[in-house]
Amino acid sequence: MAVYRRTYSSYTGALTPAWSRWFVLFRYARRNLFRSKFLTAFFVACFFYPVLCLAAIYLAHNLAFLEQIGAPSGLLVIDNKFFFYFMNVQGWLAFVLTAFAGPGLISGDLANGALPLYFCRPFSRSEYVLGKASVLGILLSQITWVPGIILFVIQATLAGPSWAWDHLWIAGSLIVSSLIWISILSLLAMALSAWVKWRIVAGALLLAMLFFGAGFAQAINAVLRIDSGHFVNIAYLMTTIWNSLFQIDAERAIPAVEAAIALLVYCGISLGLLMRKVRAYEVIR
Amino acid sequence: MSTTAQPGAADGAAQQKPPAAPPAPLPLVELQDLSVRFGNRDILCGLTASLRGRAIGLLGPNGAGKSTLINTLLGFYPPHSGSARVFGYDIRTDTKKLRGLIGYMPENDAFISKMSAVSLVQMMAELSGLPTGVALERAHEALFYVGLAEARYRQVGTYSLGMKQLVKLAQAIVHGPKLLILDEPTNGLDPSARQRMIGMIHEMRDSGEVRIVLCSHLLRDVEDTCDEVMILKQGRIVHYSDLNEERRSNRRFLEVEFYGANGDFSEAIEKLGCECALRSNRLKIILPDGVESRDIFRLAAERDVRIRKLNFRRDTLEDIFLKAMES
Numbered sequence: 001m002a003v004y005r006r007t008y009s010s011y012t013g014a015l016t017p018a019w020s021r022w023f024v025l026f027r028y029a030r031r032n033l034f035r036s037k038f039l040t041a042f043f044v045a046c047f048f049y050p051v052l053c054l055a056a057i058y059l060a061h062n063l064a065f066l067e068q069i070g071a072p073s074g075l076l077v078i079d080n081k082f083f084f085y086f087m088n089v090q091g092w093l094a095f096v097l098t099a100f101a102g103p104g105l106i107s108g109d110l111a112n113g114a115l116p117l118y119f120c121r122p123f124s125r126s127e128y129v130l131g132k133a134s135v136l137g138i139l140l141s142q143i144t145w146v147p148g149i150i151l152f153v154i155q156a157t158l159a160g161p162s163w164a165w166d167h168l169w170i171a172g173s174l175i176v177s178s179l180i181w182i183s184i185l186s187l188l189a190m191a192l193s194a195w196v197k198w199r200i201v202a203g204a205l206l207l208a209m210l211f212f213g214a215g216f217a218q219a220i221n222a223v224l225r226i227d228s229g230h231f232v233n234i235a236y237l238m239t240t241i242w243n244s245l246f247q248i249d250a251e252r253a254i255p256a257v258e259a260a261i262a263l264l265v266y267c268g269i270s271l272g273l274l275m276r277k278v279r280a281y282e283v284i285r
Numbered sequence: 286m287s288t289t290a291q292p293g294a295a296d297g298a299a300q301q302k303p304p305a306a307p308p309a310p311l312p313l314v315e316l317q318d319l320s321v322r323f324g325n326r327d328i329l330c331g332l333t334a335s336l337r338g339r340a341i342g343l344l345g346p347n348g349a350g351k352s353t354l355i356n357t358l359l360g361f362y363p364p365h366s367g368s369a370r371v372f373g374y375d376i377r378t379d380t381k382k383l384r385g386l387i388g389y390m391p392e393n394d395a396f397i398s399k400m401s402a403v404s405l406v407q408m409m410a411e412l413s414g415l416p417t418g419v420a421l422e423r424a425h426e427a428l429f430y431v432g433l434a435e436a437r438y439r440q441v442g443t444y445s446l447g448m449k450q451l452v453k454l455a456q457a458i459v460h461g462p463k464l465l466i467l468d469e470p471t472n473g474l475d476p477s478a479r480q481r482m483i484g485m486i487h488e489m490r491d492s493g494e495v496r497i498v499l500c501s502h503l504l505r506d507v508e509d510t511c512d513e514v515m516i517l518k519q520g521r522i523v524h525y526s527d528l529n530e531e532r533r534s535n536r537r538f539l540e541v542e543f544y545g546a547n548g549d550f551s552e553a554i555e556k557l558g559c560e561c562a563l564r565s566n567r568l569k570i571i572l573p574d575g576v577e578s579r580d581i582f583r584l585a586a587e588r589d590v591r592i593r594k595l596n597f598r599r600d601t602l603e604d605i606f607l608k609a610m611e612s
Binding site: 010011012013018021025028035109111112114115117119120122123279280281 | 356359361362381384387388391394395396397398399400404408409411412413414416419426429430442453456458460461485488494495
């Protein structure tokens with residue numbers, strides 16, 4: 001057993017760069033997150049659909065096998081719709097993952113008054129939010145645009161450079177649509193957990209916001225006979241943007257630009273609420 | 286301890302240069318008309334002070350503004366007007382540099398319940414800029430130092446109140462700060478734990494490596510550990526004293542509790558050349574040379590005054606505090 005000095009001693013050694021400190025928070029938060037076996041299992045399960053897609057891409061390029069099993073030639077087409085469905089499935093998985101992982105990131109610190117311990121150090125509120133948001137950002141990226149881009153690269157390799165060049169915009173759509181979804185989910189989850197300071201309730205609120213939001217939007221539209229009710233339905237707004245980014249022909253009640261502006265407003269409100277709560281001490285005026 | 290050369294010292298010694306006076310320590314905290322306002326309420330009103338002690342006590346009743354002053358020095362609350370400097374750094378503009386020099390032990394519960402004490406203290410060290418390996422080593426050292434060696438792998442949420450206080454102290458000292466701010470460090474501690482906490486504060490103060498600001502409403506804690514004290518009341522400084530100076534200059538006085546006296550008794554005592562202060566049936570008497578307690582007994586016997594209690598005392602911090610509160 002090591003023998004530790006039992007005296008006070010100051011520290012005069014080298015310090016890590018100030019810009020890298022948010023990464024400390026990321027490391028610890030991520031480690032804490034994966035202590036949950038359920039979350040780890042769910043995270044692994046999130047890769048089931050990408051593996052299925054990978055198999056589909058492989059099969060689409062093995063015509064001999066398809067002919068052997070008697071499948072029609074146009075059954076497996078790897079195009080924008082294929083990646084749109086991929087994005088939909090992974091997007092919803094990302095939402096469920098956020099509902100489990102997101103609220104616990106901040107609520108614990110707020111419930112136990114740990115924020116003064118962070119902010120009495122050379123560590124700002126923005127770095128704190130960045131450190132916590134990066135956990136969700138990286139976690140959700142791992143199940144959305146990262147496997148999406150891997151699938152795109154594999155498809156491009158198998159289909160040849162002309163397909164890759166013609167469909168390069170799909171790669172951009174994958175990244176942009178994922179980043180919008182990740183931003184709104186992360187900020188919403190953190191803002192809700194900062195306000196209710198209770199992990200389970202914050203998770204439930206996030207789920208309710210999406211599911212009840214859809215019902216509420218329908219009710220508004222039906223009662224007032226308008227389409228603006230969709231602005232309270234975050235899932236609808238996101239799907240509208242995905243439709244536009246993946247060039248899917250579908251009837252949408254509101255244009256993609258308006259949906260994007262609405263999501264931007266949601267992000268701004270969430271960030272505002274978050275920054276209001278993430279303080280060393282709350283001032284009661 | 287005085288280092289002044291005495292006149293009439295030996296010739297050889299007189300030719301020697303007197304030893305240079307030790308350089309006055311840099312002001313730790315300088316307040317210049319500092320005011321803090323929440324909404325329309327003035328919490329701190331025009332504080333001006335220059336504090337230089339190794340350990341500075343902030344005293345005051347609840348709501349006096351002690352914690353607000355600390356939080357303002359840490360940059361948590363912006364000053365409404367005036368300025369404050371810690372180690373010469375402006376709290377408005379050099380907040381990050383300043384926080385790198387400070388270790389802070391908050392008053393209220395502050396922990397992450399699902400983390401072990403080692404992980405929590407290591408993370409706080411890393412956030413202060415220590416590399417991972419060094420942070421882990423110092424986290425163990427800090428927890429050994431505060432006396433949580435055996436319990437350091439337990440989740441902090443399972444700790445008793447006293448243990449949580451110790452973890453807060455460990456995270457405050459883990460990065461070896463130059464200034465340690467302790468907000469009510471003995472809250473919730475049993476007598477032996479309190480004694481140990483006071484002992485640690487003593488030891489850190491005497492190491493000379495860290496200066497301490499201790500905020501408490503427990504006078505004994507401040508009296509035991511601090512050499513300078515600032516008393517706040519309703520957001521204003523009502524008293525400042527250098528406790529070492531106070532201890533040196535504080536004359537011994539006689540405290541007399543009696544029955545059946547009138548103004549005549551205290552007048553008779555004053556005629557002996559004593560300084561005298563009467564409060565209900567208590568007299569505080571500073572005896573000049575040549576006057577002894579038996580003279581007081583004699584005067585009491587002559588006037589049929591019954592003395593109930595008589596003892597020699599010095600002004601305690603409590604006396605200073607009560608005087609400041611009355612003013």
